[in-house]
Amino acid sequence: MQTNKLLNPTTAQAIDQRVEKLLKDLGSPPPPLRLDDVRALLKLDIGYYSSDDDSWLREKIHQMRVAGKQILDRPSSILQVVKNLGLKGVLLAEKRRILLDREIPEPKQRWNEAHEITHDLVPWHDGIAHGDPETTLSPGCHELIEAEANYGAGRLLFLGGTLVETVRSSDIDFAAVQSLHKLYGNTMTTTLWRVVEASLDASFGLVSTHPREATSSPEEDIRYFIRSPKFATDFAGVTADAVFGEVQRRCRGRRGPIGDGLFSLTDDRGQAHEFRFQSFFNGHDALTLGKRLVARNVSVMVSGVSR
Ligand SMILES: [Zn+2]
Structure with missing residues (x-):
């Protein structure tokens, strides 16, 4: 069971401002928001990983650490690692690419995509968001940035x-x-x-x-x-x-x-x-x-x- 984590008002406001700016740059579109347009504006590409094809994942997170632990002891388990961490996807910020789990049902992909877009939008997630190499995250910090990305996803998908x-x-x-x-x-x-x-x-x-x-x-x-x-x-x-x-x-x-x-x-x-x-x-x-x-x-x- 999960209880929603409420952000402090200052953080929420800082995320709101970034989402509002993005929506304005998109010409304040009517609902439903087209995430293709959002990614085009941010020059973000999309890719998928699955149990059959985890090549993208392997390339990126081979050095990633979460909670001070090397997460990748056995390369064969990388997909399992991502799933165990409960990651919504992976953001390859400098490659301008979002990776999503193909096995997650379509309606949930929309949320996960908006979640990864928020990681890209929020400057203080730079370098600490999952998917970046040599990153050490304490469980509390990991939980917080995930809550922030979920908050941003909600703001984005419901048009600010x-x-x-x-x-x-x-x-x-x-x-x-x-x-x-x-x-x-x-x-x-x-x-x-x-x-x-x-x-x-x-x-x-x-x-x-x-x-x-x-x-x-x-x-x-x-x-x-x-x-x-x-x-x-x-x-x-x-x-x-x-x-x-x-x-x-x-x-x-x-x-x-x-x-x-x-x-x-x-x-x-x-x-x-x-x-x-x-x-x-x-x-x-x-x-x-x-x-x-x-x-x-x-x-x-x-x-x-x-x-
Ligand atoms: Zn995330």
Whole structure:
């Protein structure tokens, strides 16, 4: 299970600026963003590696070190090494080439390509991004630059501040996530991810197995637990398992919309808040969007008297 890592605002802003400049140089294109155009502008080429052909990989990362360890003891295992490190791809910055894993399904390639483009775009990734020779990365540093590249990928694929404005100016429900997924041409998972992260109030996203097929191990059932900054701050004590448990108790359907409803979560100060959730099963994953119900000035009728 993976929980989203939120960047500090200064770093996020520095990445935003670079993405905005790139989009401006592209003539502020409408969605969906064509990554071919982005690569043409940056003069980046694309290549693929697979279990059958890892020649590109061999050429580049034979000296690469991650976490202070020579990663390549046996040349035959290079592809496995890249997979074990969870790399999205490899950026050969000076050769102006991005390498992607051919065996990853098409919709995910788009994300990985944007991730590698961000490594190229962010100047402080120069020389530390994976794929550079003789690089030593501590696991924490590796995780951080990966989070930064994922953040940049999200900003790029959802056209900078455009999605953020949409999320903040309307009440996004799951149907809206589906239309944004079509509009921007990105996967439902990445759309859900960005919608939750852009939210100003407490919201969460879950990407999991179908709640009815859940095992006794939440670690295996839940792929991602995505928290908005507000949720991460105010509900730090709320675990993915607890949220999944609440969803599980209320899910009924098999495919498409599989459940919705309300449950309450307790914030770190001990106060209960009501959340609305909606779950959807797309054939592979169950996606859940949860949002805190905004407290409104509700007048309560008691014994015929409006208070
Ligand atoms: Zn990366």
